[in-house]
Amino acid sequence: EPAQIALSSIPSALQLLDLPPDDEEVLTIFRNAALGWANHDGASPNDMLAVTQNDWRAVCTILLDPAGEAGSNSPRTESPAGDSEYQDDDVQMQSDDEADSDYEPGALPTKSPRRVSGKRHTRASRLPSDELSGEDSDEYEYGSPKGSSKPRALTARQKATCREAFAMFFPDAIDSKENLDNRRIMLTDIQGVAKLLGEKLKAEEMLEMLEVFSTSPDKSMGLQDFERMMVAAKLA
Known part of the structure; x- marks a missing residue:
């Protein structure tokens, strides 16, 4: 008997692949595949249905191509302050470097604390x-x-x-x-x-x-x- 995946586990598997787990059109495709191979009349609960590994691969091959293209065009999460904050960071860091070059013996250099880089802001924005x-x-x-x-x-x-x-x-x-x-x-x-x-x-x-x-x-x-x-x- 070929390997099968329970229909109730399909949303979990889609989530692991970064695909929408609650897309009705996608779930309908898998349900139709399960009903077609299992010869059910459509009245059976989802937990009694299963999709074969071949059907799973075939459907995912169709879904992943457009999903990959859409994902490549989707905007990345940005810092709430926008690009201007990153520009401010560059100006601040440049000013600090110039202050270092003006150091003279006997004088204590005064440096403004550097701001957190934009990369760290982007990483933090992804966290819950x-x-x-x-x-x-x-x-x-x-x-x-x-x-x-x-x-x-x-x-x-x-x-x-x-x-x-x-x-x-x-x-x-x-x-x-x-x-x-x-x-x-x-x-x-x-x-x-x-x-x-x-x-x-x-x-x-x-x-x-x-x-x-x-x-x-x-x-x-x-x-x-x-x-x-x-x-x-x-x-x-």
């Missing part, structure tokens, strides 16, 4: 507001690496959804519960899935995702980290 303020939101409460005082347990349905999506990274561990629990998603695993589906993801984007949710020094993501990511993204 709760992370910038140093406070955990409810979405990050479960399994938080900061040790939330009110851990929230996942329901059986949420755990099952997260496990199905996590198992997609390790096809050889799907039938082994113990083996899957000990697996960790590395950067190479994300790159492998992206390459398999023909998706071009930047290493910076993949590293940022791992850094936000990983609790391991090597930035790998275990099953609990993955569950926390799914809850934060409202996919479970």
